[in-house]
Amino acid sequence: MEDVLVVGTGLIGTSVALALTARGVRVYLRDSDPASARIASSLGAGSVEEPSTTVDLAVVAVPPALVPDVLVRLQAEGVARHYTDVASVKARPQHEATALACDNARYVGGHPMAGSERSGPLTARADLFDGCNWVLTPTSDTGTETLNAAFELVAMCGAVPVLMEAAAHDRAVGLVSHAPHLVASLVAALLEPAEERLVSLAGSGVRDLTRTATADPDLWVDILGANALVVADLLEELSEGLDDAVMGLRCMGSTDEDKRSDGARVVADLLRRGQAGRARISAKHGTVPEQYDTVTVLIGDQPGELARLFTDTARAGVNVEEVYLEHSAGRMTGLVQLSVVRNLRKVLVTTLQNHGWRHR
Amino acid sequence: MEDVLVVGTGLIGTSVALALTARGVRVYLRDSDPASARIASSLGAGSVEEPSTTVDLAVVAVPPALVPDVLVRLQAEGVARHYTDVASVKARPQHEATALACDNARYVGGHPMAGSERSGPLTARADLFDGCNWVLTPTSDTGTETLNAAFELVAMCGAVPVLMEAAAHDRAVGLVSHAPHLVASLVAALLEPAEERLVSLAGSGVRDLTRTATADPDLWVDILGANALVVADLLEELSEGLDDAVMGLRCMGSTDEDKRSDGARVVADLLRRGQAGRARISAKHGTVPEQYDTVTVLIGDQPGELARLFTDTARAGVNVEEVYLEHSAGRMTGLVQLSVVRNLRKVLVTTLQNHGWRHR
Numbered sequence: 125m126e127d128v129l130v131v132g133t134g135l136i137g138t139s140v141a142l143a144l145t146a147r148g149v150r151v152y153l154r155d156s157d158p159a160s161a162r163i164a165s166s167l168g169a170g171s172v173e174e175p176s177t178t179v180d181l182a183v184v185a186v187p188p189a190l191v192p193d194v195l196v197r198l199q200a201e202g203v204a205r206h207y208t209d210v211a212s213v214k215a216r217p218q219h220e221a222t223a224l225a226c227d228n229a230r231y232v233g234g235h236p237m238a239g240s241e242r243s244g245p246l247t248a249r250a251d252l253f254d255g256c257n258w259v260l261t262p263t264s265d266t267g268t269e270t271l272n273a274a275f276e277l278v279a280m281c282g283a284v285p286v287l288m289e290a291a292a293h294d295r296a297v298g299l300v301s302h303a304p305h306l307v308a309s310l311v312a313a314l315l316e317p318a319e320e321r322l323v324s325l326a327g328s329g330v331r332d333l334t335r336t337a338t339a340d341p342d343l344w345v346d347i348l349g350a351n352a353l354v355v356a357d358l359l360e361e362l363s364e365g366l367d368d369a370v371m372g373l374r375c376m377g378s379t380d381e382d383k384r385s386d387g388a389r390v391v392a393d394l395l396r397r398g399q400a401g402r403a404r405i406s407a408k409h410g411t412v413p414e415q416y417d418t419v420t421v422l423i424g425d426q427p428g429e430l431a432r433l434f435t436d437t438a439r440a441g442v443n444v445e446e447v448y449l450e451h452s453a454g455r456m457t458g459l460v461q462l463s464v465v466r467n468l469r470k471v472l473v474t475t476l477q478n479h480g481w482r483h484r
Numbered sequence: 485m486e487d488v489l490v491v492g493t494g495l496i497g498t499s500v501a502l503a504l505t506a507r508g509v510r511v512y513l514r515d516s517d518p519a520s521a522r523i524a525s526s527l528g529a530g531s532v533e534e535p536s537t538t539v540d541l542a543v544v545a546v547p548p549a550l551v552p553d554v555l556v557r558l559q560a561e562g563v564a565r566h567y568t569d570v571a572s573v574k575a576r577p578q579h580e581a582t583a584l585a586c587d588n589a590r591y592v593g594g595h596p597m598a599g600s601e602r603s604g605p606l607t608a609r610a611d612l613f614d615g616c617n618w619v620l621t622p623t624s625d626t627g628t629e630t631l632n633a634a635f636e637l638v639a640m641c642g643a644v645p646v647l648m649e650a651a652a653h654d655r656a657v658g659l660v661s662h663a664p665h666l667v668a669s670l671v672a673a674l675l676e677p678a679e680e681r682l683v684s685l686a687g688s689g690v691r692d693l694t695r696t697a698t699a700d701p702d703l704w705v706d707i708l709g710a711n712a713l714v715v716a717d718l719l720e721e722l723s724e725g726l727d728d729a730v731m732g733l734r735c736m737g738s739t740d741e742d743k744r745s746d747g748a749r750v751v752a753d754l755l756r757r758g759q760a761g762r763a764r765i766s767a768k769h770g771t772v773p774e775q776y777d778t779v780t781v782l783i784g785d786q787p788g789e790l791a792r793l794f795t796d797t798a799r800a801g802v803n804v805e806e807v808y809l810e811h812s813a814g815r816m817t818g819l820v821q822l823s824v825v826r827n828l829r830k831v832l833v834t835t836l837q838n839h840g841w842r843h844r
Contacts, residue, residue, distance in 0.1 A: 237685060249844045251782060257685060288681065296682035304671055304690045306751075309758025310725040311664055314718065316761035321648065322656035325597060325617060326765045330664045332692040337762040341755035345748050352737035352747070356730045358674065363726050365670040370716050370723065377712035387712070388705050391666075395701035398669025401676035402697040405686045422611060428798035430807070434791035444790060447807045447820075460807075484609050 125149055125276045127179040129203055131194060133164035136210050136236065137185030138248035141169035143281040146250045152179065156186075167248065178202060181273045184209035188350035192220035199227050206273040207231040212297060213350035214261045214290035228265035232274045233290060235259045235297075236283055251282065258283035261290040298354040305336050305344060306359065312337035369394055417469040419462045422482040433460060433481065440475035442468045485509055485636050487539040489563055491554060493524035496570050496596065497545030498608035501529035503641040506610045512539065516546075527608065538562065541633045544569035548710040552580035559587050566633040567591040572657060573710035574621045574650035588625035592634045593650060595619045595657075596643055611642065618643035621650040658714040665696050665704060666719065672697035729754055777829040781820045782842040793820060793841065800835035802828045 127150040130141045141151045141164060151170030155161040158172070165172045182204035186194050188211040195207060207230055211217055214233045222228060238256040258278045262271050278285045288296070312334040315323055348355055368390055375387025423429040437444055444462050464472055476483050487510040490501045501511045501524060511530030515521040518532070525532045542564035546554050548571040555567060567590055571577055574593045582588060598616040618638045622631050638645045648656070672694040675683055708715055728750055735747025783789040797804055805823045824832055836843050 237687065249842075251842060252844075254782065259685070286681075286685075292679075292682065296685045299674060299678055299682055300686040300690045303674070304693050306729050306754070307667060307671055307726075308689075308693055309755050310722055310729065311667055312759070312761035313725060313754060313757035314659060314663070314722060314761065315764050316757050318659055318764075319652075320764075321646075322652065322659055323764050325619070325646075325656045326660040327597065329668075329696050330660045331765050332695050333664050333668055334758070334762045334765070335692050336689050337755075337758040339759075341752050341759060344755055345752045348733065348751055349736045349744070349748060352733040356733035356737065359726055359730050359733070362670055362674060363723060363730065365673060366667075366719055366723050366726065369666050369670065370719050373708065373712040373716035373719070376709045377716065384709070388709060391708055392701050392705045394666070394673060395669050395697075395704055397673035397676050398694070398697040399672070399699075399701060401672035401674065402694045404675050404678075404680075404683050405691050405694070422614075430804060431791060431794035431798040434794050438788035438791040447790070482609070482611065 125180045125273065125280070127152070127175060127177075128277075129154065129175055129179045129182045129198075130170065130185060131155070131182060131198065132185035133160045133169070134185060135248050135252075136238075137183065138164040138167065138169050139238075139250065139252035140183055140185065140210070140236075140277070140281060142167065142248055142250035143253065144277075145170055147280045149280065164248070169248070175203065179204045181206045181208065181277060183277065184211075187211070187346050188213045188217055189346060191217040192224055192226070195221050195231060196224040196226050199230070205230070206267075206270040208234045208260075208270075208274050208277065210234055210236055211350070212301075212347055214259075214293045216294075216350055218261065218263075218290050228263060229267040230270050232266050232270050233261040234274055234278075235261075235293065236278075236281065238283075253278075253281040253283040256283045257286050259286045259288050259293050261288055261293055263290075294351050294354050298351055298358050302348055302351055302355045303358040303362065305339070306348065306355065307362065308334050309337045365394060417464060417466045419464065419469060419472055419476070420484050421460045421462065421476060423460055430460070436476060436479040436481065437462065437472065439479075440468075440472045442472045442475075485540045485633065485640070487512065487535060487537075488637075489514065489535060489539045489542045489558075490530065490545060491515070491542060491558065492545035493520045493529070494545060495608050495612075496598075497543065498524040498527065498529050499598075499610065499612035500543055500545065500570070500596075500637075500641060502527065502608055502610035503613065504637075505530055507640045509640065524608070529608070535563065539564045541566045541568065541637060543637065544571075547571070547706055548573045548577055549706060551577040552584055552586070555581050555591060556584040556586050559590070565590070566627075566630040568594045568620075568630075568634050568637065570594055570596055571710070572661075572707055574619075574653045576654075576710055578621065578623075578650050588623060589627040590630050592626050592630050593621040594634060594638075595621075595653065596638075596641065598643075613641040613643040616643045617646050619646045619648050619653050621648055621653055623650075654711050654714050658711055658718050662708055662711055662715045663718040663722065665699070666708065666715065667722065668694050669697045725754060777824060777826045779822045779824065779829060779832055779836070780844050781822065781836060783820055790820070793836075796836060796839040796841065797822065797832065799839075800832045802832045802835075 128144055129152045130137045131154045133153050133155040141153060145151050145168060152175045153161045153164050153170045153172050161172050182198050184191055184195050191209050191211050212235055218233050236253050236256055236258045238253050260274050275285055372387040372390030375383045378384060421433060423433060442464050444464060447462060488504055489512045490497045491514045493513050493515040501513060505511050505528060512535045513521045513524050513530045513532050521532050542558050544551055544555050551569045551571050572595055578593050596613050596616055596618045598613050620634050635645055732747040732750030735743045738744060781793060783793060802824050807822060
């Protein structure tokens with residue numbers, strides 16, 4: 125692949141351009157906002173000149189709702205031999221592009237599963253896609269050369285290609301991203317009108333659960349809109365589970381012994397299904413789920429404590445899979461949770477004890 | 485306070501006993517399972533002998549449903565001058581104890597806001613409550629000396645006392661703990677029947693959201709049962725928000741332009757209320773919310789990388805408030821998110837750059 129046109133110089137488009145430029149590809153940049161394209165260019169992402177000949181690949185990196193129109197206009201212009209996009213929803217844009225007489229032989233949909241709460245070219249970086257899943261959604265119309273051009277793009281960005289039908293992709297992101305995002309916002313919304321003394325008891329559980337509620341509402345209205353019916357179906361399924369939970373809890377709150385044990389059975393069943401579903405998410409993406417054990421260590425709240433802890437962890441020769449740090453109220457101390465592969469816990473604990481760490 | 489009887493030697497009871505023993509208090513241990521009390525005693529938590537005289541305080545550390553009965557029997561025995569408990573739900577046990585003719589002048593309810601997914605005396609530690617909020621729920625009947633005995637207990641455990649009515653406490657834990665716990669389980673349950681290739685796209689968002697779904701279902705049936713009607717009301721409120729979201733999304737999925745923008749307004753409003761609610765949870769418990777900035781650093785996946793990173797972080801003299809580590813699919817690399825107080829971000833970034841770290 126020698127030359128690529130990137131249309132849309134936001135976070136994703138500029139990061140693609142930076143990755144390709146780093147691999148020696150000649151990259152051309154376009155954006156409806158010329159200032160944005162110039163900023164991306166100044167970061168070393170490519171040139172704002174028009175390409176003098178037909179380029180190998182055009183990457184459409186505009187918001188989902190604009191993809192069909194931009195894609196079809198680029199094809200009419202004949203700017204590239206092959207076309208792809210990076211929108212986070214696939215079926216609806218693909219359907220609309222087809223209705224606008226898109227040349228589907230030369231187009232394959234794509235979605236790099238990376239991103240950030242931030243946006244714009246200044247947040248871009250060449251290694252944004254390092255090790256990420258990059259979904260491609262070819263159809264029976266997609267030409268082999270076009271698909272291979274997309275594979276080359278994915279490889280140059282350091283990502284792992286995953287082939288899926290557009291509808292399956294949209295169900296997947298609905299399930300693991302869009303529906304959970306709305307649920308997090310709904311739970312966080314319960315906190316909005318609550319009294320301060322109630323909210324002040326919030327701990328790490330609800331904080332983790334509502335983390336994504338901090339994201340930009342406008343961006344998410346676009347994303348949810350493009351996958352609206354899939355997300356609506358998922359939330360309806362969730363709503364049935366919620367109705368069961370409410371019914372079970374009301375029974376548990378009754379004075380009738382039989383009713384209480386019926387309710388407890390319903391709630392226990394929900395919790396068990398949740399436990400089973402959670403067990404299906406691996407700690408490392410894309411690898412077989414492993415069994416991890418957690419070691420919780422008490423640290424002082426000054427610079428250097430974490431360094432000292434991780435130096436001692438490295439001494440044990442143990443690889444930490446996940447780290448979670450939590451501070452305590454009113455105290456200059458914190459708890460660090462270290463996840464390690466199950467059979468390495470003992471080694472780590474012994475080493476930490478020998479170095480005087482307090483753990484459990 | 486010279487001597488204390490701890491009844492129930494699970495995680496909480498044994499941790500209380502360890503903390504008091506460390507402060508020189510003579511602690512007596514009881515458990516319906518004598519083996520559990522002996523284990524706690526062997527850890528240095530106190531004695532399994534019967535107290536020879538009336539002790540200053542009895543701490544009832546049994547499951548919520550058993551508190552009223554145990555409390556009233558201890559009072560009939562006349563074992564202590566003052567009584568408290570540590571159950572995570574307060575109104576119902578308090579109400580039931582009163583019905584059993586509990587001497588409310590000598591009893592005050594308590595709930596230390598600490599815990600773990602683990603249980604049993606072996607997971608206990610003297611500093612479990614260090615810096616935690618410890619809610620106390622006195623009534624107009626509570627004697628001043630009894631309340632002062634509870635304050636002394638809280639102080640000796642290193643915790644921060646918070647006075648609340650029992651009903652307000654139960655609403656608070658329903659809002660920040662019990663209802664979110666069930667929601668996390670319901671979202672995780674959606675993953676249970678899903679195809680593997682859909683689940684395989686799960687990232688850190690849904691993983692954080694469903695973290696608590698790993699906890700023991702039996703324990704949580706007890707907790708939810710004791711606060712059933714409060715949690716049911718909260719979930720019904722959530723259910724209304726969910727219905728609005730589904731309605732909004734269905735409108736957004738329609739072909740009618742007006743309907744679409746109506747739907748978008750509804751969804752945007754939900755997301756904005758979520759953002760406002762989330763903003764009310766401070767990053768450190770019990771302190772004034774601060775503004776944090778995140779620096780994301782790319783690291784290799786071998787022992788020593790985190791140590792090297794935190795050594796360099798310490799060199800910058802910057803205190804890391806939160807750490808989150810995420811591994812990439814199919815790659816031996818990971819991303820570490822470091823949260824630091826806003827005005828320290830620049831210092832940290834410069835230092836990390838000077839030491840060759842790749843960050844954004």
